[in-house]
Amino acid sequence: MTSLQRAWRGGKNDWRLHVLSIFSVAVAFVCLAAALLVVVNVDGLRDRWARAGRASIYFKIETTEAQVRAIENAVRAAEGVTDVRYVSSDEARREVLGRGDQVLAALPAAAFPASLEVMVDEGTEGGKLATLASRVSALPQVESVETYQDWTERLASVLTSGVTASLVLAFVVLGAVVSVVASTIRLALQRRRIEVEVLKLVGATDSYVRRPFVVEGAAQGGIGALLALILLAVLYGIVRENLGGELGVLVGMQPVFLPWTFMISMVALGSLLGAVAAWGSLRRLLVV
Amino acid sequence: MDSGPSFSPMLRSGNRFDQEAAHRPILSFEQVHKAYRSDAPVLRGMNLSIQRGEFVFFTGPSGAGKSTLLRLLYAAETVDAGRILFMGREVGRLRPESIPFLRRNIGVVFQDFKLVMNWSVAENVAMPLEVLGLPERLIRTRIGEALERVGLGGRGSDVVATLSGGEQQRVAVARAIVGEPALVLADEPTGNLDPQLAVDILGLFEDIHSTGVTVLFATHDRSLLDVRPRRVIVLQDGKAIDAPNGLDGDIEDELRVA
Numbered sequence: 001m002t003s004l005q006r007a008w009r010g011g012k013n014d015w016r017l018h019v020l021s022i023f024s025v026a027v028a029f030v031c032l033a034a035a036l037l038v039v040v041n042v043d044g045l046r047d048r049w050a051r052a053g054r055a056s057i058y059f060k061i062e063t064t065e066a067q068v069r070a071i072e073n074a075v076r077a078a079e080g081v082t083d084v085r086y087v088s089s090d091e092a093r094r095e096v097l098g099r100g101d102q103v104l105a106a107l108p109a110a111a112f113p114a115s116l117e118v119m120v121d122e123g124t125e126g127g128k129l130a131t132l133a134s135r136v137s138a139l140p141q142v143e144s145v146e147t148y149q150d151w152t153e154r155l156a157s158v159l160t161s162g163v164t165a166s167l168v169l170a171f172v173v174l175g176a177v178v179s180v181v182a183s184t185i186r187l188a189l190q191r192r193r194i195e196v197e198v199l200k201l202v203g204a205t206d207s208y209v210r211r212p213f214v215v216e217g218a219a220q221g222g223i224g225a226l227l228a229l230i231l232l233a234v235l236y237g238i239v240r241e242n243l244g245g246e247l248g249v250l251v252g253m254q255p256v257f258l259p260w261t262f263m264i265s266m267v268a269l270g271s272l273l274g275a276v277a278a279w280g281s282l283r284r285l286l287v288v
Numbered sequence: 289m290d291s292g293p294s295f296s297p298m299l300r301s302g303n304r305f306d307q308e309a310a311h312r313p314i315l316s317f318e319q320v321h322k323a324y325r326s327d328a329p330v331l332r333g334m335n336l337s338i339q340r341g342e343f344v345f346f347t348g349p350s351g352a353g354k355s356t357l358l359r360l361l362y363a364a365e366t367v368d369a370g371r372i373l374f375m376g377r378e379v380g381r382l383r384p385e386s387i388p389f390l391r392r393n394i395g396v397v398f399q400d401f402k403l404v405m406n407w408s409v410a411e412n413v414a415m416p417l418e419v420l421g422l423p424e425r426l427i428r429t430r431i432g433e434a435l436e437r438v439g440l441g442g443r444g445s446d447v448v449a450t451l452s453g454g455e456q457q458r459v460a461v462a463r464a465i466v467g468e469p470a471l472v473l474a475d476e477p478t479g480n481l482d483p484q485l486a487v488d489i490l491g492l493f494e495d496i497h498s499t500g501v502t503v504l505f506a507t508h509d510r511s512l513l514d515v516r517p518r519r520v521i522v523l524q525d526g527k528a529i530d531a532p533n534g535l536d537g538d539i540e541d542e543l544r545v546a
Contacts, residue, residue, distance in 0.1 A: 195404045200388075
């Protein structure tokens with residue numbers, strides 16, 4: 001009888017214990033997977049915005065249309081610029097008030113300056129866009145230039161925090177999985193005390209006795225991680241179904257689920273942790 | 289002409305088969321001391337020699353050290369002083385990784401059976417063979433043979449929990465002999481059985497012994513010692529009193545004086 005068959009027999013007899021353990025491991029992994037999902041999407045957003053190639057040039061209120069057109073032509077001729085759209089002060093007001101915000105309706109005309117929406121080729125380096133923005137902002141008619149660089153930097157900072165938080169969470173999950181699996185295996189060992197005792201008495205080596213328990217630990221960790229991913233995928237599907245469109249419009253990209261490599265790594269990590277926890281928990285308990 | 293299987297011992301290269309070894313005692317206890325508490329030693333300088341193929345009763349009151357003695361044999365305990373030689377090897381000096389290989393030569397039967405109750409009879413009996421890594425087919429054949437020998441032929445698929453106490457002990461005996469060990473230890477195997485069943489189980493051990501297996505049978509039930517005259521070792525005050533022909537009047541007197 002192979003270790004796998006012996007593990008299956010043991011697991012079948014103690015299935016309630018294993019289900020509880022798998023559920024606890026899954027809860028721990030859901031936290032980690034959710035944090036990773038956020039990190040992956042924030043990273044995607046940062047990438048998207050870093051390559052957004054957009055700038056808004058806001059004019060002072062006294063700028064004439066001729067001056068605006070002159071600047072528009074100059075910008076259009078700049079390297080990497082693919083499109084330039086003029087948004088007058090009235091259009092800007094209509095755009096905002098069209099959303100039905102009555103508080104904003106009371107704002108003065110100066111709150112809605114005319115602007116040029118500049119689209120830059122996505123392959124253009126961020127430095128070139130920054131140079132263009134700095135040149136344009138030096139013009140006396142220009143109030144300010146928004147290149148969304150601040151947002152990218154803020155997102156990068158959020159991402160760094162997210163990665164740090166995920167690492168901390170990974171350690172917490174590691175501890176939780178090891179603790180849950182080790183306790184379950186110790187309990188399973190107690191329940192199968194006679195079996196283990198007899199195995200030792202008939203000449204089984206420690207590794208022969210341990211192997212099915214290690215397989216059970218690995219299965220608990222792996223299945224727990226897999227279950228966590230399935231749960232998260234279901235939740236993700238629900239959120240995307242209901243909010244995906246709005247989120248896409250709001251942040252400029254559709255949310256994505258964890259890549260395959262992450263998912264496979266997480267299941268492998270769960271199995272490895274489970275196996276190590278089981279092996280460690282049995283080290284001192286096999287004395288007969 | 290004997291057409292049965294020939295005995296071809298596996299020898300390490302460089303080691304020659306030692307004819308003398310076959311005539312040495314299978315077990316020797318030399319000045320064995322064992323104490324769980326320093327003020328109450330269980331065994332005090334015990335000397336004993338048991339030949340291959342012997343059937344020996346160990347008896348004595350509860351706490352006399354019968355179980356301890358057996359536990360020392362299969363290395364579940366270690367001696368405090370002295371030495372125990374099993375097939376010429378000193379048990380106390382075996383490295384931990386060698387102990388499983390010692391145990392593969394010893395079958396043990398306990399008073400509480402030590403069976404996995406929710407497994408089938410066959411699964412329980414198969415354990416020593418699975419540990420050896422024998423092929424599935426051979427395991428099935430040998431389980432069948434062992435169950436036949438203990439009178440449980442065709443009961444392999446029964447769940448142990450559904451068997452009577454006597455049947456459960458037979459399963460434990462089948463498990464002890466299925467690996468064809470050189471030595472079978474029985475630690476109060478009839479302690480949980482009624483007198484008739486106890487005699488039946490004793491008969492089973494005598495059958496096993498008749499095939500050449502050395503049997504050490506620990507019991508505090510004096511009535512079993514009278515069933516057939518056998519060598520009896522009485523453990524008393526940490527010493528072994530040897531009665532090669534059973535407990536006759538002289539030995540009984542000696543025990544009373546002691």
